[in-house]
Amino acid sequence: MAKTHKVSFKLNGKPVEAAVEARELLIYTLRERLGHTGPHIGCETTHCGACTVDLDGMSVKSCTVLTVQCEGADMTTIEGMEQGGTLHALQQAFHEEHGLQCGYCTPGMITRAYRLLKENPNPSEQDIRKGIAGNLCRCTGYQNIVKAVQSAAKKLAAAR
Amino acid sequence: MAETAELKEREQKLQGMGTSLLRKEDARFIRGQGTYIDDIKMPGMLFGAIVRSPYAHARIKGIDKAKALACPGVVAVLTAADLKPVKLDWMPTVGGDVQAVLAGEKVHFQYQEVAMVLATDRAAAYDGAALVEVDYEELPAIVDPKKALLKDAPVLREDIVDKKDLTHGPRTHPNHIFTWEAGNKAAADAAFKGAEVTVREEILNPRVHPCPLETCGCVASFNKATGYLTLYVTTQIPHLFRTVLAMLSGIPESKIRVVGGDIGGGFGNKVPIYPGYVVATVASIVTGVPVKWIESRIDNISTTGFARDYHCVGELAADRDGRIKGLRFTALADHGAFNSHVSATKLPAGLFSICTGSYAIPNTYCRVDAVFTNKAPGGVAYRCSLRVTEAIYLIERMMDVLAQKVGVDKAEIRRRNFVKAEQFPYTTGFGWTLDSGNYHAALDKVLKAVDYEGLRREQAAKRADPKSPTLMGIGISTFTEIVGAGPTKVCDILGVGLFDSCEIRVHPTGGVIARLGTMTQGQGHSTTYAQIIATELGLPASDIVVEEGDTDKAPYGAGTWGSRSTPVSGAATAVAARKIKDKAKKIAAHLLEVAEGDLEWEIDRFKVKGNPSQFKTMKELCLVSHTGNLPAGMEQGLNAVAYYDPPNLTFPFGAYLCVLDIDKFTGEAKVRRFYALDDCGTRINPMIIDGQIHGGLTEAFAVAMGQQIPFDENGNHLGNSLMDYFLPTAVETPAWETDHTVTPCPHHPLGAKGVAESPHVGGIPCFSNAVIDAFSHLGVTHMDMPHSAYRVWQKCNALGLNKR
Numbered sequence: 001m002a003k004t005h006k007v008s009f010k011l012n013g014k015p016v017e018a019a020v021e022a023r024e025l026l027i028y029t030l031r032e033r034l035g036h037t038g039p040h041i042g043c044e045t046t047h048c049g050a051c052t053v054d055l056d057g058m059s060v061k062s063c064t065v066l067t068v069q070c071e072g073a074d075m076t077t078i079e080g081m082e083q084g085g086t087l088h089a090l091q092q093a094f095h096e097e098h099g100l101q102c103g104y105c106t107p108g109m110i111t112r113a114y115r116l117l118k119e120n121p122n123p124s125e126q127d128i129r130k131g132i133a134g135n136l137c138r139c140t141g142y143q144n145i146v147k148a149v150q151s152a153a154k155k156l157a158a159a160r
Numbered sequence: 161m162a163e164t165a166e167l168k169e170r171e172q173k174l175q176g177m178g179t180s181l182l183r184k185e186d187a188r189f190i191r192g193q194g195t196y197i198d199d200i201k202m203p204g205m206l207f208g209a210i211v212r213s214p215y216a217h218a219r220i221k222g223i224d225k226a227k228a229l230a231c232p233g234v235v236a237v238l239t240a241a242d243l244k245p246v247k248l249d250w251m252p253t254v255g256g257d258v259q260a261v262l263a264g265e266k267v268h269f270q271y272q273e274v275a276m277v278l279a280t281d282r283a284a285a286y287d288g289a290a291l292v293e294v295d296y297e298e299l300p301a302i303v304d305p306k307k308a309l310l311k312d313a314p315v316l317r318e319d320i321v322d323k324k325d326l327t328h329g330p331r332t333h334p335n336h337i338f339t340w341e342a343g344n345k346a347a348a349d350a351a352f353k354g355a356e357v358t359v360r361e362e363i364l365n366p367r368v369h370p371c372p373l374e375t376c377g378c379v380a381s382f383n384k385a386t387g388y389l390t391l392y393v394t395t396q397i398p399h400l401f402r403t404v405l406a407m408l409s410g411i412p413e414s415k416i417r418v419v420g421g422d423i424g425g426g427f428g429n430k431v432p433i434y435p436g437y438v439v440a441t442v443a444s445i446v447t448g449v450p451v452k453w454i455e456s457r458i459d460n461i462s463t464t465g466f467a468r469d470y471h472c473v474g475e476l477a478a479d480r481d482g483r484i485k486g487l488r489f490t491a492l493a494d495h496g497a498f499n500s501h502v503s504a505t506k507l508p509a510g511l512f513s514i515c516t517g518s519y520a521i522p523n524t525y526c527r528v529d530a531v532f533t534n535k536a537p538g539g540v541a542y543r544c545s546l547r548v549t550e551a552i553y554l555i556e557r558m559m560d561v562l563a564q565k566v567g568v569d570k571a572e573i574r575r576r577n578f579v580k581a582e583q584f585p586y587t588t589g590f591g592w593t594l595d596s597g598n599y600h601a602a603l604d605k606v607l608k609a610v611d612y613e614g615l616r617r618e619q620a621a622k623r624a625d626p627k628s629p630t631l632m633g634i635g636i637s638t639f640t641e642i643v644g645a646g647p648t649k650v651c652d653i654l655g656v657g658l659f660d661s662c663e664i665r666v667h668p669t670g671g672v673i674a675r676l677g678t679m680t681q682g683q684g685h686s687t688t689y690a691q692i693i694a695t696e697l698g699l700p701a702s703d704i705v706v707e708e709g710d711t712d713k714a715p716y717g718a719g720t721w722g723s724r725s726t727p728v729s730g731a732a733t734a735v736a737a738r739k740i741k742d743k744a745k746k747i748a749a750h751l752l753e754v755a756e757g758d759l760e761w762e763i764d765r766f767k768v769k770g771n772p773s774q775f776k777t778m779k780e781l782c783l784v785s786h787t788g789n790l791p792a793g794m795e796q797g798l799n800a801v802a803y804y805d806p807p808n809l810t811f812p813f814g815a816y817l818c819v820l821d822i823d824k825f826t827g828e829a830k831v832r833r834f835y836a837l838d839d840c841g842t843r844i845n846p847m848i849i850d851g852q853i854h855g856g857l858t859e860a861f862a863v864a865m866g867q868q869i870p871f872d873e874n875g876n877h878l879g880n881s882l883m884d885y886f887l888p889t890a891v892e893t894p895a896w897e898t899d900h901t902v903t904p905c906p907h908h909p910l911g912a913k914g915v916a917e918s919p920h921v922g923g924i925p926c927f928s929n930a931v932i933d934a935f936s937h938l939g940v941t942h943m944d945m946p947h948s949a950y951r952v953w954q955k956c957n958a959l960g961l962n963k964r
Contacts, residue, residue, distance in 0.1 A: 002232075021283070028282070037199040038192020040424070042373045043457040047882035050373060078192035091190040095182060098847050101855065102682025103189025104196065104373045104424030129890040136882075138373050138425050139682050141854030142890040 009073040011036070012080030018067065026062040026070060027051045030077065038078035038107040042136070049135035052108035053077050059115040061134070078107035081114065089152040089159075090114055099148035101139035109135045113149045121157060125150070170763045175702065176695030177910070180847035184686045184706075194422040197377045197394050202450040205379065206235060208440050209285035210459070211275040211292045213267035216534040216875020217301040217316070220263060220274070220294060227291040228277055233284025237292060238276045238443055240264035248442055250319075251408055251433070254653050255508065256327030257337070257499035258320065259537060261435045267296070268316060268497035269536045270875050271462040273435045278443055278451060301534040301875035305471060305494035308335040308531035316497065316532045326499060328508040335532045337499050342513045342590050343487075343525035348477075351486025351523035355477035359565045363557055364944040365550050367469040367494070367535070368867040369461050370542040370859075371887060372681070374424025376464055377454035378437045380444040389445070390417045393437055396426045396679050397719030400653055402711045404433055407654075409441065420709035426681035427859070428541035431502055431721050432465045461880045465501060466535075466869060467542035469494035470528075470550040474558040477523070482568040484577050486523035487589075489515050489554055493530040498537035502546070502721070504651045504658070510546030511642050511809075513590035517555035518599045518640040518813060519577040524589035534875040542863075543856055543920035545643050545722045552639045556925035560636075560932065561941050569616075570933070571607055574638050575600060585906070592642060594811045595913075596903045597839070602815040603638050606837045609899065610817055623937050629825070631961070635818040635930025639922035643914045644727025644810040645718075653718070659805040660728035661715035662736045664693065666798035668786040670779040672697070672704040674733065677717010678725040679708050683916060684848045685725065689733055691844055692910065696737035697744075698764030698778040715801055723812075723914035726844065727905075732804035734909035739800035747784055748776040750791040810905050810913035814838040814922045818930040824961045827953025829865065829931060831894035836923070838898070840915035841905040852916040854896050860923025862888050864931075866946045886946070935959070 008017040011034060018033045030036045030053070039062055042048035051063040054076040081088040090110050093099070100106045109132065116123065116131040123131060128149045129142070137145065175181045188194050225237040240262040243249040250258045263274045275292050279285035300314050307313055315321060315334040324331055328338035352358055378393035389411050395401050398418045406413035423430060440453040455464070470491045477486035493509065495501070503510060509528035516524055540546055563573040578599040579586045586594045606612075615634055622628045648657030661677040674693055678685065690704035708714055717729060741761070748766040749756045752774055759766045766781075768774040776784075784790075785798045819833040836853055843849055866886030870878040879885055904911030924945075931947045932940060938959055943951075956962050 024283070031198075032201075032282075036192075037196075040196065040374065041198065042375070042424075043882045045457070045881050045883055047887070048373060048457075082191060087190070094190050095186045098183065098851050100186060100189055101684065101851055102373070102423065102425045103185070103194050104682075106189050107192040110190065129893075133889040133891045136373060136887050136889060138371065138427070138859065138887070139855045140851060141856075141858035141896060142893050143854045143896055144851060146890065 005068050007067050007071050009070045009075055011075050012077060020067045022066065022068055024067050026065040026067045029067040030062060036077050036079050040104055040107060042104065047136065049112065050105055050108045052112045052135060054111055054115050059112045078111055081110060088114070089155040090148070093148040093152035093155065097144045097148040097151055099140060099145040105135060105137040109137065109145060117153055117156060122153060167763060174694040174698065174700050174764065176691050177844055179691065179845065181687055181691055181701055181845055183684050184690065185684065196374055196422050196424055197379065197392060198454050200379045200392050202379060202381060204449040206278045206280060206447060206449055206451045207282045207285045208276045208278050208443055208451050208453040209289040210273050210436060211277065211289045211294065212271045213263065213274055214270065215267060215296055215298050216270045217299040218267050218296040219299065220265060220267065221297055222295040223275060224293040227293065228288040231284065231288040231291055233279040233281060234277055234288035235280065236278045236447065237288070238262065238439060243442060246442065248408060248438060251438060253498060253500040255499035255501055255503050259498040259500050261438045266318065269534050270877055271459065276439045276443060278447065302335065303533060303535065303871045303873055303875050305492050305531050305533055308533055309333045316534060327505065337495055337530040337532060338508050339527065339529050340509045341527040344523065345525045347523040348486045348488050348525035352475065352477040352488065355485055356480045357478045357566055358475065359558065359561045360473065360475045361558065361561050361942045363472045363474050363554055363942060365468040365470040365472065365553055366945055367466050367869040368542060368863050369466050369869055369885065370427035370429040371461060371885060372425025372427050372429050375455045375457060375460040376430060376434060376436070378440050379450055379452045380441040381450040382444040382448065384448045387411065388415045389441065390419065391441060392419045392421060394423055394430045395420045396430045396681060396721050398679055398709050398711050399677055399716045400656060400718055401433060403656060404654065408438065418711045420679045423681040427543050428467070428721055429464055430681065432500060434464060458881050461869070461885055462877055463536045465538035465541040466496065467539070467544055468550060469539060472554050474554045476558050476562050478562055478566065480566055482562055482566040482573040482576055484519060484521045487516060487521050487525065489526040491528045491550065493528050493539060494533050494535070495530050495539050496535040496537040497532060500537040501540035502653060503540065504653065506650060510540055512547040512551045514548055514592060514640070514642045515551035515555050516588045516590060517552055518579060518638050520579045520583065520586070521577070521589060535871065543859060543917045545641060545917045545921060546645065548642055549921050549924060552921050553925045556637050556639060557928065557942065560929050564936050564941055570636050571603060571612060574603060574636065593808060594640060595808060595905050595907060597640065597811065597813050598901065598903050599638060599813060602813065602837050602839055602901050605899065605901065606815040606817050606835055610833065610835050615819060630821040630823055631934035633820050633822065633930040633934030635926045635928065635933055637816040637922045637926035637929060640811050640813040641918050641921050642809050642811055643723035643917060644806055645722050645724050646809050647807060648805050657805065658718045659803050660717040660732055661801065661803045662729055662732040663715045663801040664736045664740060664799060666740065666782050668783045670699055670703060670782045672699055673707065674704065675707045675714040676729045676733070677715055678720045678729040680720060683720065683725065683852065684845065688844045688848060692730060692733045693737050696734060697741060723917040726912045726914040727810045727908060728804055728806055730912055731806065731909050732802045735804055736800040736802035739802065740798045744778060744781045744798060746791055746794065747781050751776055751784065751789070807907050810908060812838065812840040812913040812915055812918050814918055816922050816926040818926045820930045820934070822931070822934050822952060824956050827949040827956055829947060829952060833897070834894050835897045835899065836919060837900060838915060838918055839901045839903050840918065841903060841908065841913035842911035843900065843902065844912060849915055850898050853898050853919045856916060856919025857896050857923045858888055858893050860920045861893065861927060862886055864924050864927035864945050864947060866948045868946050
């Protein structure tokens, strides 16, 4: 049996732990060991962003992180966006602006937009397009995704 | 006044046809709670990893499984030898050919499936796959389709070398698949002989790939005790898949269940039945436990159904005013190693003969010659409406070529040749009856919206200025689509007609469940079908549940591809709903003690004519229909099922205009404006239509401006991952402006035509025409796609435009 390492971190506010081989990617740990199938796999070359999570205050592609690198990390996935039965402004905005069709890029896209708005609460359209350039979508053509992020930015600003 | 306000309120409550109802399916997706194929976990499930050929053409001398079998976690290794006893090493294709499930004696394309390793987890399966040793003897490969029919070309398909016919007519060469033609060659030739003007252009539709964000995969689960097979799979065609699986496996169709769950994009990539699905199924039958197979992105681009690879020659004959007198379009079609793509028995080149487009063209002839090469099989995919992308690309390019030859404006030449509004329904030279349209109105609306005259003036000024750093291009595309396959007399797959279905059940308290034979992959069916039923039955869409994809529950249908859902199942939905409404009317008449003819329908109720205080709402009738208070002899319930065989295909159309500016020094094209007017007849949900337009245009942008699947001369892939295959990000993707006209379909119960493939069909030639138009004043008549910055720069460089 290959050697495994025990890794503990915080996932959507709750402590979790997993025993993984050194080579195991975070995306597989999340999806197959920890039951979080929100983040998706769309490629194996780091391009598509469907696997995007929020890791220690950064947008990170979980297909390019080894789980053993995550000891002690503070991690948020799409599953952690809804709080106490209330959707995050981004989730609501994606729905209202028709910013999704097949839904496959959506978890990564929303998770990325979450960090984007934390870094830049008042982004221009160009800022948004550049900001989500690491998240590919084949269905929407991005136009309504941009509108959704703009709408959420407005709502979050008003709430502050 | 109060009456109108009340009516409006009741109508709004329904959220029916024409409203931009927010989508019901969003609730799970925005929470990351979709159930896509790789989310499925079953007890005891094994994982299958495929061993693939590094060579495009080679003999297999031997396969050694020993090291793989010794790998921890590996349970079995399946090869063609293991599939042969159950006659599944080869499978029949829907194109009349056979396709290797696992390669036995030869491999025919790079990455072809050679073995499947089954293990207890994903990592072990891939570890095992790396240890399977295959001894290959390399053979010369054919990569260029033009070389496939040469006398001394290597024979690719030794397995069918004695087959003189693959159900599509006589084969002239071992690497020849079929020759298909339509129209009247003699008449066309005569027209060209006598023409004042002729134009000819060689036009390539490069090989590209739909590349949905989710790759293909399945979980096959065979129950040894009951003999029941369940296949969860990324499929756009659940019922057809089940029928084919029954034919292949010998398991009775009544004991097979195919389930299409949430699918992360299809675009035609998830129509074919791939070897991976078949091997996983056999593996489950053999081991008695569920088997999961999920392909990688590289597998997906390298082996699943590609699109296009049509090498065309377009010819138009015309008078000196640009009025077309004849058309000759031919295509050399590279189908890859097996003829596996969807094609109705009578239509091996799909709907290519729509290539007269939006124009009234006499004396037409077209021909497609299809050949085998050492590349992955396929051809029909990627929002193509069955070769319509190829056909419309050709005619829209040739309109510009002709315009340049005769010196007529590119919008004007289209006006001169359009089918006129009063000519509909119009039967083309190839026999398609265009149902309805108004092409002049659509084009005029677009030209006015963008100030076309002003754009041409600006372009002229820029052309006159030698210091202008950019070339300005204006691209027009006035396309007619052909979707909604289709009438069973013309359209079938393996003999099964392409009708579709809707089954509606109404509950006593007014809720509804509808199941259909189509299969959404993101198009919003849970919402749009509910809207149709809401308007037809006067029940709120919020209380209407829509289901697709489980063959145990849904009525038979041909799935979702080629924009067929609205034209076929949308019609079935209306027909089924109207059966229910007719029955409800009888119940209402019975309750109100009037004749049926005394009742009129108003939004959500039947009212007695002239006595409006006497009415029964549909909601009330739902409950009554479950009681004994019914007309004599009437059965309980408000349920209906309809199977719809469309009388014709439908013909959505549009007018698109693109303005772009090309940097002379880098070749980069910046899209300044893209105006897309679509006419899809009756519009069910404007928000969803716009979303489809945005998506289809973005895929068109990708195809026109950067996508290709290149090979070297040995058949090695040169760009089969997202490192190289161009998927636009939000940065490159232009902003889209949408507009519409409404010309209802006369033969559809709702007047709706379908829309989602239009932007792709119409968008590709629009971008291409814009790029080439930027160079047209310098005598350039055509440039092949993709119009990547490097390729456009090469043109700038060749013309000396980048010299300071």
